[in-house]
Every structure is written in C-alpha cells, then in structure tokens.
Amino acid sequence: xxxxxxxxxxxxxxxxxxxxxxxxxxxxxxxxxxxxxxxxxxxxxxxxxxxxxxxxxxxxxxxxxxxxxxxxxxxxxxxxxxxxxxxxxxxxxxxxxxxxxxxxxxxxxxxxx
Amino acid sequence: xxxxxxxxxxxxxxxxxxxxxxxxxxxxxxxxxxxxxxxxxxxxxxxxxxxxxxxxxxxxxxxxxxxxxxxxxxxxxxxxxxxxxxxxxxxxxxxxxxxxxxxxxxxxxxxxxxxxxxxxxxxxxxxxxxxxxxxxxxxxxxxxxxxxxxxxxxxxxxxxxxxxxxxxxxxxxxxxxxxxxxxxxxxxxxxxxxxxxxxxxxxxxxxxxxxxxxxxxxxxxxxxxxxxxxxxxxxxxxxxxxxxxxxxxxxxxxxxxxxxxxxxxxxxxxxxxxxxxxxxxxxxxxxxxxxxxxxxxxxxxxxxxxxxxxxxxxxxxxxxxxxxxxxxxxxxxxxxxxxxxxxxxxxxxxxxxxxxxxxxxxxxxxxxxxxxxxxxxxxxxxxxxxxxxxxxxxxxxxxxxxxxxxxxxxxxxxxxxxxxxxxxxxxxxxxxxxxxxxxxxxxxxxxxxxxxxxxxxxxxxxxxxxxxxxxxxxxxxxxxxxxxxxxxxxxxxxxxxxxxxxxxxxxxxxxxxxxxxxxxxxxxxxxxxxxxxxxxxxxxxxxxxxxx
Numbered sequence: 001x002x003x004x005x006x007x008x009x010x011x012x013x014x015x016x017x018x019x020x021x022x023x024x025x026x027x028x029x030x031x032x033x034x035x036x037x038x039x040x041x042x043x044x045x046x047x048x049x050x051x052x053x054x055x056x057x058x059x060x061x062x063x064x065x066x067x068x069x070x071x072x073x074x075x076x077x078x079x080x081x082x083x084x085x086x087x088x089x090x091x092x093x094x095x096x097x098x099x100x101x102x103x104x105x106x107x108x109x110x111x112x113x
Numbered sequence: 114x115x116x117x118x119x120x121x122x123x124x125x126x127x128x129x130x131x132x133x134x135x136x137x138x139x140x141x142x143x144x145x146x147x148x149x150x151x152x153x154x155x156x157x158x159x160x161x162x163x164x165x166x167x168x169x170x171x172x173x174x175x176x177x178x179x180x181x182x183x184x185x186x187x188x189x190x191x192x193x194x195x196x197x198x199x200x201x202x203x204x205x206x207x208x209x210x211x212x213x214x215x216x217x218x219x220x221x222x223x224x225x226x227x228x229x230x231x232x233x234x235x236x237x238x239x240x241x242x243x244x245x246x247x248x249x250x251x252x253x254x255x256x257x258x259x260x261x262x263x264x265x266x267x268x269x270x271x272x273x274x275x276x277x278x279x280x281x282x283x284x285x286x287x288x289x290x291x292x293x294x295x296x297x298x299x300x301x302x303x304x305x306x307x308x309x310x311x312x313x314x315x316x317x318x319x320x321x322x323x324x325x326x327x328x329x330x331x332x333x334x335x336x337x338x339x340x341x342x343x344x345x346x347x348x349x350x351x352x353x354x355x356x357x358x359x360x361x362x363x364x365x366x367x368x369x370x371x372x373x374x375x376x377x378x379x380x381x382x383x384x385x386x387x388x389x390x391x392x393x394x395x396x397x398x399x400x401x402x403x404x405x406x407x408x409x410x411x412x413x414x415x416x417x418x419x420x421x422x423x424x425x426x427x428x429x430x431x432x433x434x435x436x437x438x439x440x441x442x443x444x445x446x447x448x449x450x451x452x453x454x455x456x457x458x459x460x461x462x463x464x465x466x467x468x469x470x471x472x473x474x475x476x477x478x479x480x481x482x483x484x485x486x487x488x489x490x491x492x493x494x495x496x497x498x499x500x501x502x503x504x505x506x507x508x509x510x511x512x513x514x515x516x517x518x519x520x521x522x523x524x525x526x527x528x529x530x531x532x533x534x535x536x537x538x539x540x541x542x543x544x545x546x547x548x549x550x551x552x553x554x555x556x557x558x559x560x561x562x563x564x565x566x567x568x569x570x571x572x573x574x575x576x577x578x579x580x581x582x583x584x585x586x587x588x589x590x591x592x593x594x595x596x597x598x599x600x601x602x603x604x605x606x607x608x609x610x611x612x613x614x615x616x617x618x619x620x621x622x623x624x625x626x627x628x629x630x631x632x633x634x635x636x637x638x639x640x641x642x643x644x645x646x647x648x649x650x651x652x653x654x655x656x657x658x659x660x661x
Contacts, residue, residue, distance in 0.1 A: 020283075020287065025279070028283055032283070032286050032287070035287065035290050036286075036290060039290045039293045039294055039297075042293075042294060042297055043293060043296075043297040046297040046298070046300055046301040072300070072306075073297070073300070076249055076296075076297075076300075079249070079253065080252075080293055083253070083256045083289075084289075086260070087256070087260065087282075087286055087289070088286075090260065090263060090282070091282050091283070091286065094263075094267070094275060094278055094279055094282060095279070097270075097275050098275045098276065098279050101271075101272045101275050102272060102275075102276070107279060107280070107283075108276070109272065109275075109276040109279075
C-alpha cells in the first residue's frame, strides 16, 4: 500500500510540476491542480497508513490507540481541499480575463519566440 | 476562571474585520460611501485595539497573553498568542491599513467593486497570521490574506494587472503547496501543530526522523521566503507591486513582512538552543539567502526605469536586510532589525503612495524617454534651451510641489538610511551591532567575521545605490519642470503620506524607548522558554476550566 501511495504522489507531483512550467495558462492550471492532489494525498498519508480503522472514538471498541486512524490529517486535508478548490476557481477566472484582454493563452500575455 | 472583556480583546483584530467584511458584502455592489465610512471606522477601531494590545504586551518583563479560541488546552485546540513581536506587527498593520485606506478614498476605492470587503479580509488575514500560535492555522490565515491580496492586486483591472496577477497567483499557489508539504512533514515527525509544542518536541526527535524534520522545516521555510520576496523566488514581486493600485501596493509593503515575521518567529522558536542537534541549522541559510536578496535588490534598483518597479526593488532590499540580520542569530542584531522593519515599512508605504502623486502629471512613456535621453546625451541640448529662457528669473515653488518634494526627500532619506531620519538610526543600529563592540571576535554560534564584513559592505552599498536611484528619479520628477502640469493634490491624499513620514520622525525622536521595546522583543525571541511555557500552561476559561 505504501508503494502505491508513493507512486501515486510521485506521478501526480511530477506531472504537475512539468505542466506548471509549460507556457500555456491551461497547462499551468492543470499543473496546479495535479500538484494540489499530490499534496493532499501526501498530507493524508502523513499520520499513518491504515485500513479499516475509524477516526472517531466509539464506546464499543477498546481504548487502544492503535485501533484508530489519526483524525487530524483528515481534517487538515479537508481544509486544504476546500482552500485549493477556491484558489483554482479564482485562478480560472483570472486566466479567462487574461485570455480576453491579451487575446492569447500564453502566460506572459504575448506569444513567445 | 472567567474572562473579562479585556481578555477577549485579542480576538478582536481577527473577528471584527471578518464581521465587517461580511456585512459589507451584504450591502451589495453600490453604496461606496457607506462602505467607506464603515471601513474607516473599523480600521480606526483596529488601530485603537492594536495600541491597547501593545500596551498589554509591554506591561511585564516577559509576558505572553494566550487566547484559547475554542477553550481547549494548548496543544489540542487552536491557541492565539500575543507577545511583543505580534503586538508591534499588529500596530504596524493597523497604521499602514489606515494610511492606504484614507488615500484610497480620494478615488481608488471606486475603481472596482468590493474594494472595502477585500481590504478588511486582508486585514483579517494579516492580523491572524501575526496572532496565531498554530502552524495549520497560520496556513489558513495565509490563504485568507493571499486570497484577499489577489483581489486587491487586480483592483482596477486592466491588462497590466491581470498579467502581473496571473504570475503572482501562480507563484503563491505553488508556495501554498510547499507550505502544506512542510506542515505535513513536521506533523508526521512531531505529531503536533502547535508551534510551542513543536519547539518542545523538536529536541526529542531522534535519528532518521531528524532529517525528515529538517526537510519539512526547510520546505516550510521556502514557502515563507517566497512571501518575503527572497531571491531567487522574488521575480514576481516588482511587476506585481508596480501594477497594483497605489493603496493596495502600500498595504502590500507589510505583506512581505509577514514572511519575514514568520521566519523570525519560527527559526528562533523551533531551532533555538533547545532544539538539540538541529539547533541553529536554519540561521546560516537565512543569512546567505538574505545576502543574495540584498544584492539582487540593489542591482535591480539601479536597473529599474520606472518608480513603481523601483519601489518594488526597495521592498526587496528591505527584505534582504531583514533576512540577513535575522540570519546573524544574535539578539542585539535582531533588535536593530526590528527597528529597521518598522521604519522601512512606514517609508515604503509612504513611497508607494507618493509615487502615484509624482507620476500623475507626467506624460505616458516619460520614464523610458528619460533614460534614453540620458543614454544618448540628448538631454543637454534640451536643458540648455530651457536654461536660456529661465535664467535669473527664479521659479515660485507651489505648495503642492513643495509637499511632494519634501516628502520625496524624507522617503529617500529613510530608505537609504541617511541622517537625520529614522532610517539612519535603524541602519546605524544594524551596523554597530553587526560589528559588535568586541571587535568581531568570532563567538560560538556566530557567523564568520567575513560574512559580517560582507553584510556591512552590502548594507552600505545598497544605501548608496538607493540614494543614486532615488536622486535620479527625483531630478526627473522635480528639477525638470518643462511645461509639466501642476499636480492637484487633495488633503485626503496628502494626509496619509505626511502621517507615515511624521511617524518615521517620531520613531527617530523616540529612538530610545523604541529601541528598549525592540531589545526586549528580541531577547524574548532568542530565549523562547517563556513563550513556550506561556502557551503550554495557558488555563482554560469558564467553570469547566478545572486546570489548576
């Protein structure tokens, strides 16, 4: 499971960074989205990777800490997803404005050489 | 223990702007006058609260006021902490905010919708970032202040702003990703997000985890360095600050200081003497990065052809100076750096506002023309003709021009650190403390004397280039009067600039009490034991607070 998660984060992050460095605004926004997915997965895996474990205390189960998943990264990732989503939407609007004002989808607002 | 109203004062700088921003959004897109009144009243209230908090923070020898936001004890819930550093940053934010707001009332606040709500949200983010004692909470406040700053940067719209905004937002979104990675790594290793708790546990991190911890801290540091405008991650700064409307740019001059503030706080809190093997690991890097930033800012200032970009590079020089002073890791240098921070932020804010007034009566493309003329020596013939007609007659200096000229001189003096204004006191304090009365004896944990001399040289050179660049601009703006229109100034535009500069003079006259405050601040920062204890032992409020 660790290997799969690691590969997923690596693939998302790598392609995200490559797209980020491309000159077209659409590629940049896809890159930012992919990087933020990678980061979210990364935060999620930071507590501990576990299967079938609950994050909230339940009276029926014993008070063994090992039986529970760490709830904090889940809360953090939720916040990060919401914020990332809002920022992507804002960037999208700006991207459209830039396209409308400059007539090109190059990030510098004019075609490069 | 029940809380009195006094204890709740600390949450006001966060809650008040949030509520007011929400209310103003409910008002809809019109009613600019009503919103302006509400905004001014709120910002004045924030200033009053900031002053009250400053007095509260400065009351005892070492005092950390802690506010447990949800009334959970410290490492579990989110805590706000107020010490001297937070208090002075809050006050500076409130001053800059009031200044830019008053200036914007002249005309800029009508240049687009939602200026006032965004302005208040920006203040909420700034105040929150200065008050929070929790890493993830810091991330949230950073996002709030960044989101508001995206809106403020684009305020007024136009191709220039959209282009600069695109770069600015892309860079900061990547910075936020780095922030999250750093926070996640630190949480993974230490199991806590409370800054004080991290500081306690960092000494206990063992072996292989230490590397992970340091990597996390370094990635986190990169995120803050982007915000602070440190080289090589600051190419977004001059274009976006030049493109922003002047009131927004003046407010932004404190935004780079947020990055500096967090670096100062966290590097000393997390990697102070109690950090075990990791102790002092970030200082050296901050010093190198600061020196590089200072060099870059100095060169950029010489190269810039328009006032807006020049102001942007002045911001970079200010960041570079602060970072390299922080990298020195000596509390006397930190105290001087804090003095410099306040003095340079005030002057930069005034300069961003002033440059618009100066540019107002100039024709489009004059900047480029001025430099080209200089390069080809075409200048002289034009001047000669002018001289023929105006010799010996003398020119009456109108009040508006006199005000602009005097303010410009004051800004130039403070920014370059020439006597007699506060910039000189700041730079003098920096230079003396860097040189150290002991004569540069290499102490334990101090950087090499060579680096001290490099920093000394760079500080002096950056001051010199600031004088050169500003003089060049000043000559173009004030001494080449060929047929330029008289600038029309309004009191509401003049007042904020004058107020910021007068504050600079007050800081110069009252240098001793100010320096005393900053020395106390620096001492508390370099010995964070009391800060950590203060947060970790904060008592819960209300009847449920059974903590003894």
